[in-house]
Amino acid sequence: MSEYFKPEEFECHCGCGEKDVNPKLVELLNRIRESFDKPITIMSGRRCKAHNTKVGGAKESQHVLGNAADIQVKGVEPDDVQEYLMKHFDDDCKGLGRYRSFTHIDVREGKIARWNG
Ligand SMILES: [Zn+2]
Numbered sequence: 001m002s003e004y005f006k007p008e009e010f011e012c013h014c015g016c017g018e019k020d021v022n023p024k025l026v027e028l029l030n031r032i033r034e035s036f037d038k039p040i041t042i043m044s045g046r047r048c049k050a051h052n053t054k055v056g057g058a059k060e061s062q063h064v065l066g067n068a069a070d071i072q073v074k075g076v077e078p079d080d081v082q083e084y085l086m087k088h089f090d091d092d093c094k095g096l097g098r099y100r101s102f103t104h105i106d107v108r109e110g111k112i113a114r115w116n117g
C-alpha cells in the first residue's frame with residue numbers, strides 16, 4: 001500500500017500548526033485513493049476549535065477530533081464519490097456527508113452517519 005498523503009495536507013488552515021489526525025483516517029484515505037486511482041485533494045482535515053467555529057463547523061465536529069477529512073476526487077462529482085464510498089467503503093466511512101463541492105468522511109466512534117450538506 002502506498003502512502004499518498006503528507007501530514008501537512010491535514011494541517012489546520014488557520015496557521016496554528018495542528019495537523020495530527022487519526023491514523024485510521026489516513027489508512028482509509030490511502031485505500032480510497034488506491035481504489036479510485038485518481039488524485040485526492042484534502043480540502044479540510046484537522047481543525048483547531050477556533051478555526052472550526054470560524055468556518056461554521058458543527059460544535060462536536062469530527063474535524064476537531066482529527067477524525068475527519070473533506071475530500072475532492074479529481075474529475076469525480078461529490079454525488080458519485082458518495083455513492084462509490086457507500087458501495088465500497090460503507091463500513092469504514094462512519095460519517096459520510098455529501099456537499100456541493102466536496103465529500104466529508106470521518107472515522108468517528110459509534111453510530112454511522114449519512115447526510116447531504
Ligand atoms: Zn487552527
Ligand SMILES: [Zn+2]
Nearest residue numbers: 068069070104
Ligand atoms: Zn467535513
